[in-house]
Amino acid sequence: MTPCDPYMSSNPPGLAELISGxxxxxxxxxxxxxxxxSMLVRAGANRLTIIDHxxxxxxxxxxxxxxxxxxxxxxxxxxxxxxLEINPDISVCALREELTFQNAKEMIxxxxxxxxxxxxxxxxxxxxxxxCLKNLPSIPLVTVSGIAGCGPLSKIRLYSPRxxxxxxxxxxxxxGRNTGTLSxxxxxxxxMQAHIAILLLAGRLxxxxxxxxxxxxxSERHLLGKNKNL
Amino acid sequence: MNLNINGRPGTFAExxxxxxxxxxxxxxxHSTLVSVNQEIVVSEDFGTTELQEDDDLDFFSFVGGG
Numbered sequence: 001m002t003p004c005d006p007y008m009s010s011n012p013p014g015l016a017e018l019i020s021g022x023x024x025x026x027x028x029x030x031x032x033x034x035x036x037x038s039m040l041v042r043a044g045a046n047r048l049t050i051i052d053h054x055x056x057x058x059x060x061x062x063x064x065x066x067x068x069x070x071x072x073x074x075x076x077x078x079x080x081x082x083x084l085e086i087n088p089d090i091s092v093c094a095l096r097e098e099l100t101f102q103n104a105k106e107m108i109x110x111x112x113x114x115x116x117x118x119x120x121x122x123x124x125x126x127x128x129x130x131x132c133l134k135n136l137p138s139i140p141l142v143t144v145s146g147i148a149g150c151g152p153l154s155k156i157r158l159y160s161p162r163x164x165x166x167x168x169x170x171x172x173x174x175x176g177r178n179t180g181t182l183s184x185x186x187x188x189x190x191x192m193q194a195h196i197a198i199l200l201l202a203g204r205l206x207x208x209x210x211x212x213x214x215x216x217x218x219s220e221r222h223l224l225g226k227n228k229n230l
Numbered sequence: 231m232n233l234n235i236n237g238r239p240g241t242f243a244e245x246x247x248x249x250x251x252x253x254x255x256x257x258x259x260h261s262t263l264v265s266v267n268q269e270i271v272v273s274e275d276f277g278t279t280e281l282q283e284d285d286d287l288d289f290f291s292f293v294g295g296g
Contacts, residue, residue, distance in 0.1 A: 032296040101272065118296055122261035125292040129263045134270040148295035161290055175295030
């Protein structure tokens with residue numbers, strides 16, 4: 001990336017340069033991961049690793065960053081292709097694997113600067129969170145919990161229950177047969193995830209602190225107490 | 231035995247394991263991030279982790295969707 005790259009010129013001055021070269025590990029290429037990845041690339045991210053074992057299905061297209069001609073293809077391959085359409089000069093390592101506690105060390109070997117948890121199943125979310133917080137304690141983890149349905153956006157908040165762990169969501173809205181997942185709400189959470197990653201990579205902790213301050217209005221204040229860094 | 235659960239006091243049987251405390255609180259062990267005195271405990275160790283008086287337990291249960 002050159003300082004006068006016309007494709008990055010509308011970003012806040014200097015921001016793309018701060019994000020460029022930083023390693024971003026995205027666990028899951030569904031509604032959260034595919035949308036967060038596209039936003040990060042538009043902001044100047046150019047070193048991404050994305051892991052997902054699924055293929056693109058018709059039911060994904062209500063919220064995920066894929067197109068009809070990509071149905072049936074591995075998500076990581078389709079996402080890599082779409083991200084390169086935004087910026088052909090980036091590096092996207094696409095891992096078509098299921099991330100487990102057992103293979104996490106091998107999969108997350110690219111020394112990321114930030115990890116985004118973008119899975120759908122709560123068990124997968126807990127698995128990667130416990131792995132990362134136990135084994136990669138200095139690498140910030142940005143997770144999501146409680147974004148299904150079509151409830152109010154104002155309940156989707158940023159929490160930080162422990163050092164280097166950030167949680168986005170209302171903590172309650174669970175995906176189920178009668179709930180569904182809506183493009184606007186999922187993409188809102190993906191945007192928050194991408195934004196927190198950008199602020200972390202750019203060292204803008206004051207902005208994160210302000211987002212956390214908004215959470216003081218909620219009843220889950222205990223989820224702010226353990227992060228002594230902020 | 232007194233334990234602090236997410237910052238609130240609770241009383242449990244002496245020598246309870248982490249798995250037993252989770253079960254008594256009806257917390258799903260598979261979708262919950264667990265720490266004891268700020269140290270993360272992985273789910274395969276829940277049954278063998280014996281708790282001590284005044285331990286600080288933090289549970290964060292994830293819900294699905296993404």
